[in-house]
Amino acid sequence: MSMATERKTPIRVLIAKPGLDGHDRGAKVLAHAMREAGMEVVYSGLRQTPAMIVNIAVEEDVDIICVSIMSGAHLTLFAEIMELLRAEAGETIPVLGGGIIPAQDIVTLTEMGVREVFTPGAPMAAITACIEGLVPA
Amino acid sequence: MDQPYEQSKLQQAKERWEAERLDPALAKVSRPRMPSDVKQQRLYTPLDGDGRDYENDLGFPGQYPYTRGVQPSMYQGRLWTMRQYAGFGTPEETHERFEYLLNQGQGGLLVAYDLPTQLGFDSDDDRAKGEVGVVGVAVDSLADMETIFSGLPLEKASPSLTMNAAANVALAMYVAVAEKEGVPAERISGTTQNDILKEFIARGTQVFPPRDSLRLTVDVIEYCTANLPRWNAINICGYHVREAGSTLVQEVAFALANAITYIEACLERGMDVDAFAPRLAFNFSASANIFQEAAKFRATRRMWARLLQDRFGAKQAASLMFRTGAGSAGSTLTAQQPENNIVRVALQALSGILGGVQSFHSASFDEALAIPTEHSALVALRTQQVLAHESGAAEVIDPLGGSYYVEALTDQIEAEVNLYIAQIEADGGMLQAIEDGRAQAQIAEASFAQQQQIDAGEKVMVGVNQFQDDSDPKIELHRPNPEIVAAQIAKLQQLRRERDNGAVQAALVRLEDEARGDGNLMYPILEAVRAYATIGEICGVERKVFGEYQAASI
Numbered sequence A: 001m002s003m004a005t006e007r008k009t010p011i012r013v014l015i016a017k018p019g020l021d022g023h024d025r026g027a028k029v030l031a032h033a034m035r036e037a038g039m040e041v042v043y044s045g046l047r048q049t050p051a052m053i054v055n056i057a058v059e060e061d062v063d064i065i066c067v068s069i070m071s072g073a074h075l076t077l078f079a080e081i082m083e084l085l086r087a088e089a090g091e092t093i094p095v096l097g098g099g100i101i102p103a104q105d106i107v108t109l110t111e112m113g114v115r116e117v118f119t120p121g122a123p124m125a126a127i128t129a130c131i132e133g134l135v136p137a
Numbered sequence B: 001m002d003q004p005y006e007q008s009k010l011q012q013a014k015e016r017w018e019a020e021r022l023d024p025a026l027a028k029v030s031r032p033r034m035p036s037d038v039k040q041q042r043l044y045t046p047l048d049g050d051g052r053d054y055e056n057d058l059g060f061p062g063q064y065p066y067t068r069g070v071q072p073s074m075y076q077g078r079l080w081t082m083r084q085y086a087g088f089g090t091p092e093e094t095h096e097r098f099e100y101l102l103n104q105g106q107g108g109l110l111v112a113y114d115l116p117t118q119l120g121f122d123s124d125d126d127r128a129k130g131e132v133g134v135v136g137v138a139v140d141s142l143a144d145m146e147t148i149f150s151g152l153p154l155e156k157a158s159p160s161l162t163m164n165a166a167a168n169v170a171l172a173m174y175v176a177v178a179e180k181e182g183v184p185a186e187r188i189s190g191t192t193q194n195d196i197l198k199e200f201i202a203r204g205t206q207v208f209p210p211r212d213s214l215r216l217t218v219d220v221i222e223y224c225t226a227n228l229p230r231w232n233a234i235n236i237c238g239y240h241v242r243e244a245g246s247t248l249v250q251e252v253a254f255a256l257a258n259a260i261t262y263i264e265a266c267l268e269r270g271m272d273v274d275a276f277a278p279r280l281a282f283n284f285s286a287s288a289n290i291f292q293e294a295a296k297f298r299a300t301r302r303m304w305a306r307l308l309q310d311r312f313g314a315k316q317a318a319s320l321m322f323r324t325g326a327g328s329a330g331s332t333l334t335a336q337q338p339e340n341n342i343v344r345v346a347l348q349a350l351s352g353i354l355g356g357v358q359s360f361h362s363a364s365f366d367e368a369l370a371i372p373t374e375h376s377a378l379v380a381l382r383t384q385q386v387l388a389h390e391s392g393a394a395e396v397i398d399p400l401g402g403s404y405y406v407e408a409l410t411d412q413i414e415a416e417v418n419l420y421i422a423q424i425e426a427d428g429g430m431l432q433a434i435e436d437g438r439a440q441a442q443i444a445e446a447s448f449a450q451q452q453q454i455d456a457g458e459k460v461m462v463g464v465n466q467f468q469d470d471s472d473p474k475i476e477l478h479r480p481n482p483e484i485v486a487a488q489i490a491k492l493q494q495l496r497r498e499r500d501n502g503a504v505q506a507a508l509v510r511l512e513d514e515a516r517g518d519g520n521l522m523y524p525i526l527e528a529v530r531a532y533a534t535i536g537e538i539c540g541v542e543r544k545v546f547g548e549y550q551a552a553s554i
Helices: A002-006 A025-036 A050-059 A074-089 A103-112 A124-134 B004-028 B054-058 B091-103 B142-149 B167-181 B196-203 B210-227 B239-243 B248-268 B273-279 B290-311 B340-354 B374-390 B404-426 B430-435 B438-455 B483-498 B501-516 B522-530 B535-546
Strands: A012-016 A040-043 A064-069 A095-099 A116-118 B081-086 B108-111 B190-192 B234-237 B280-286 B324-328 B359-361
Touching: A012 A025, A012 A050, A025 A040, A025 A064, A025 A095, A025 A124, A025 B438, A050 A064, A050 A074, A064 A074, A064 A124, A074 A095, A074 A103, A095 A124, A103 A116, A116 A124, A124 B438, B081 B091, B081 B324, B081 B374, B091 B108, B091 B142, B091 B374, B142 B167, B142 B483, B167 B190, B167 B210, B167 B522, B167 B535, B190 B234, B196 B210, B196 B234, B196 B239, B196 B248, B196 B430, B196 B438, B210 B234, B210 B248, B210 B273, B210 B430, B210 B522, B234 B239, B234 B248, B239 B248, B239 B280, B248 B273, B248 B280, B248 B290, B248 B404, B248 B430, B248 B438, B273 B280, B280 B290, B280 B340, B290 B324, B290 B340, B290 B404, B324 B340, B340 B359, B340 B374, B430 B438, B501 B522, B501 B535, B522 B535
Parallel strands: A012 A040, A012 A064, A064 A095, A095 A116, B081 B108, B081 B359, B234 B280, B280 B324, B324 B359
Antiparallel strands: none
């Protein structure tokens, strides 16, 4: 809260649900928590392709992208998102991941350039703090 | 307790105990209480049963209002069905897993389909990328269903097909497999989930707009009523509502409000309530809070019987029975210290059994990390077998009946759910609540409140916000096999080359005509399925006619 209020403009976050997964409980809870922490949240809605997500991120001029996946398709979908993002935005927008993601895949995602991956049980404050740390004031 | 004199004497005694004994004890030491959806007292006494009438409010098992169970003998006759959710990869792999589970004593099958299948996309569709065979089995056409079920005892397997937007296609495929295996329609048993309204508010695999979706749901109910007397046409789910973060009261309220919407739509179609109500089944969540969950099942049985009799004028006993499966609350399982989940699942299964459910799915301990391995799936099944044969919970019918606490809780849940449903109806009913996004918002609000309680440490999650340790869980996880995708796609493309494409096209044209009119689409879909039209082709026609639903943003 305190960090957010020191900023001149609020952090803009894109919460994205790629693929066919319909489990959006976490996405909605986080959208709420981020707004309470003073951030502006754009929610992609369900079933977005990686290209749609990268487009929204560029058009909405967001500071960070939080990708939520529960369906096990994370390796394929993150790879595409990171590749498109490099092409469209030169990798300037940091990406966070969240969902049901086994530890060995977190290593792979980090190697792809995903900054941090949150799994079930992560407190909301840890995620908002991570975002505030990654987006310069 | 009938005499007011006795009542007031007891009331005085209770107040005296509180003032003289309880309060001083709590003043010395008291711990914070567990947050609860349902407001609870510290102690229940006969005072809490004031006005309850045994025959009218509880009755005997198998008798109105079914509070104590839908069958007279309950588990004394037959244990609940241990029905594990399974399915992954190719139809061949799923066939093997099913065979294994049936050989291990599992009573019924619960088929998990992958997301492309659930949403009506073929495995080679662009939108299916990364999802083929991951959360369930890939089924593109009748040929895949033949592979899954060939050689399994279809009359015994009683599969539950977990499909909603494309429940009609899944059912048509199963009917066609049964035809080929020589099982007559009146002998096949099983369930289609077919509960599309909860997809809009909780699970997210809706495809078509709400009102068109409702038409397709009623098509399946109407078809089953006319042709499949042993098939449960719909499995109305509170489970996913609760998993999306709702309270216990919201779980029951939204499930029953959805049920009311389906019943009214069936009546509008001219069906007789006693013709279809016996084929409506339910699927609820079971958390580790055994008393609240047991009370929930008892309350819902009573509410359903009253609803069907008083509001819809049902006359058959079978129409009044709330028959339900239950599943362990997956969202309460933790990625941290995953073996703890074995204990949680055992309590969850006990909740369901004390609640008198007809079938139970016990989740695997690795659920918060991946889909189950053969090992974790077996532990989950064994958990139910231990409860069935070693705990004694199945030895007495409705063992919690008469508990001051559980009876009071049963009454309270019924009253709170009734109020919630009355509000939904005053606001225009479930379809309106979905279209306005109101139901979704109410669930999201409850889910946020719950997360706040966890983050603040008020709601303790062992291993997550208390009793943590940093040791890495050394458990073996299921890994999806990427090679299966190419194999599945090759099979699909071969099918498209080899089938009678003239017959497929004719069936799809007929489907489109019927979809633009108001016929029951089960019949043209069955024809298309028999001609080996793919799920993507069939749902593609429906997408063309109905369009796709776009959710209101949050």
